[in-house]
Amino acid sequence: MTATPIALGPNHTPLLEQAITGAGGELADPADARALIWNAGPEGFPERLPENIEWVQLFSAGVEEWFDTPVFDRHPNVLFTSAAGAFAGTVAEHALMLLLAGVRALPEHLAAHSWRRQELGRSIGTLRNATVAVVGAGGIGRELIALLAPLGSRVIAVNRSGTPIDLPGVVETLPAQRLPEVWSRTDHVVIAAPATPGTRHLLGKAELAQLKSHSWVVNIARGTLVDTDALVEALRAGTIGGAGLDVTDPEPLPEGHPLWDLPNALVTPHDSNPPQLRTVAFAEHVAENVSRFTKGRELIARIDVAAGY
Amino acid sequence: MTATPIALGPNHTPLLEQAITGAGGELADPADARALIWNAGPEGFPERLPENIEWVQLFSAGVEEWFDTPVFDRHPNVLFTSAAGAFAGTVAEHALMLLLAGVRALPEHLAAHSWRRQELGRSIGTLRNATVAVVGAGGIGRELIALLAPLGSRVIAVNRSGTPIDLPGVVETLPAQRLPEVWSRTDHVVIAAPATPGTRHLLGKAELAQLKSHSWVVNIARGTLVDTDALVEALRAGTIGGAGLDVTDPEPLPEGHPLWDLPNALVTPHDSNPPQLRTVAFAEHVAENVSRFTKGRELIARIDVAAGY
Incomplete structure (x- = not known):
């Protein structure tokens, strides 16, 4: 079988070269290639692609900024794919880390x-038999559910439509409009929903008041989904167990902000998917799509230009 | 169907009463019961059980102290079960928490x-595609493997015989005698083996020297399996990433010990299975065995008195 000619740009890395050649492709110039793997943003993207390019793989999961360029319009016959889903695993791993560290009282221990065994032991909780609400059951949410199931958690999944999430560990799937029912029924909350006008401050004062004194809130989505002032108030008063935040509002979180000093706030600076992990995950994604392309199978994370995402 | 009469002693708790009645039993006096659930140590155990008692459920996973009493000898026709396996889940959860917090650099973040995003992000690792050696693949080790598999880790399991562990995520099972091969091949190590003369200091200076600068070591078994002085030296020198320790040698770890102050040592005071979680897990174990007993099925965690465990 002949290898499929694939171009790589603008940056060549051994990891991506290996991903391409290991999946049935061979490196080629754009003029001779059937596809282009592009590991950067829109700046510097070729004004006109050669006619022989059938498919372009982009580097990011969200491609809003590409829609601000003429790239898609200029290449109506090219299939574009994003990296949607590629980074869900590392973000879900980070969410689980924050939730476990909180529930099992690692900050107090550190x-x-x-050796304050009796005192510290009392503060240790477990995800076993705990109800965890996963708000936003897209790529990250689904990866997280797969990590929670073997821990014995009972997941209430919330998605836009309420279409049942058929994964082990999910005891119920609720549509977004029934979110108000969730707060009083859950032990912990992980926010993994997109930021839209409708999701702004979905967790505010009234919602926090319905959580339990042992409840942990983890946000790995966007800071604006949580009302920061209300959260700080709940953390200070101890009406919830704590919060693990990879995203904040405002972001970056300014020096001197109370979240830096509250012992029950675990803040990571939006680094759940840092460059070195991103690179590896993108290479895996490229390998999968090159393999599919060489076999004539349907690619993953295809961009629907007409739909705008 | 008539409920099976079960006695509970020495302490009645709503949780255990519910476990018994919810599994097809009904609470009865020892004189009328077919089984006894005993939620304490040997002290205060009846000198002679009524003849009608066929089965006794004990409270601990290890039953060494019961073999120092005449209880088993005095009741040769009674089946005794321990709580072996009941607490594996919570200890495995704790091990995963320590490993994830270490690998994803939570201590630096806390x-x-x-908002030192770039700097802190560089220190974040992942268990995805990482090799994790699980040394001791008994109850806790197997539970941990089930938690690591969905994270995408490649597990090298080490057990006494080398009998392959047939679980997802396990890429190889090695017998204990081949442990020397493991250190240079793995990213991280979790110690979950029993303390025996043969396992003392299984992780010492020579073994630590073969690990990687990003390697985390987690010990949730017994402190004596690790050479503490050699570990402190490696942590100080930064030749490994860090250590998450629920057990130490000496134990309790004295005040002023270097492990308390090293930023890459996460110490929890042997509280991975604290009383409040232990109680719940024991109740689950009782429910399972009562259910099996009422149906005439084989009980779990039967004590083999002749074999001594």
Whole structure:
């Protein structure tokens, strides 16, 4: 079988070259290639692609900025794919880390400098038999559910339509409009929903008041989904267990902000998907799509230009 | 169907009463019961059980102290079961928490009080595609493997015999005698083996020297399996990533011990299975065995008195 000619640009890395050649492709100039793997943003993208290019793989999961360029319009016969889904695994892993560290009281343990077994042991909780609401059951949410199931958590999944999520561990799927029912029924909450006008401050004062004193809130989506002031108030008062936040509002979180000093707030600076992990995950995604392309199978994460995403 | 009469002692708790009645049993006096659920140690155990007692459920996973009493010898016709396996889930969850918090650099993040995204992001690793050696693949080890598999880790399992562990995520099972091969091949190590003369200091200076600078070591078994002085030296020198320790040698770890202050040592005071979680897990175990007993099925965690465990 002849290898499929694939172009790589603008940056060549051994990892991506290996992903392409290991999946049945061979590196080629754009003039001779059937596809282009583009590992950068829109700046510097070729004004006109050669006619022989049938498919372009882009580097990011969200492609809003590409719609601000004429790239799609200029190439109506080219199939574009994004990296949607490629980074869900590392973000879900980060969410699980924050949730587990909170529920099992790691911050209190790290602050201790002596063997306070009885006292510290009392603060240890478990995800086993705990109800965890996963708000937003897209790529990240589904990956997270797969991590929670073997821990014995009972997941309430919330998605836009309420279409049942058929994964082990999910005890119920609710549509977004029934979100108000979730807060009083769950132990913990993980926010993994997109930022839209409708999801702004979905977790505010009234919602926090319905959570339990042991409840942990994890946000790995967008800071604006949580009302920061209301969260700080709940954390200070101890009406919830704590919060693990990879995203904040405002972001970056300014120095001196109370979230930096609250012992029950775990803040990571939007780095759940740092460059070194992103690169590896993108290479895996490229390998999968090159393999599909060489076999004539349907590619993953195809961009629907007409629909705008 | 008539409920099976089960006695509970020495302490009645609503949780255990519910476990018994919810599984097809009904609470009865020992004189009228077919089984006894005993939620304490040997002290205060009846000198002679009524003849009608066929089965006794004990409270602990290890039953060494019961073999120092005449209880088993005095009741040769009674089947005794331990709580072996009941607490594996919570200990495995704790091990995963320590490993994830270490690999994803939570301690550095908690020490930061400003948005140092680029710098902190560089220190974040992942368990995805990472090799994790699980040394000791008994109850806890197997539970942990089930948690690691969906994270995409490649597990090298080590058990006494090398009998292949047939679980997703396990890429190889090695017998204990081939442990020396493991250190240079793995990213991370979780120690879940029993403490025996043969496992003392199984992780010492020579073994630590073969690990990687990003390697995390987690010990949730017994402190003596690790050479503490060699570990402190490696943590100080930064030749490994860090250590998450629920057990230490000596134990309790004295105040002023270097492990309390090293930023890459996460110490929890042997509280991975604290009383409040232990109680719940024991109740689940009782429910399972009562259900099996009422149906005439084989009980789990039967004690083999002749074999001594």
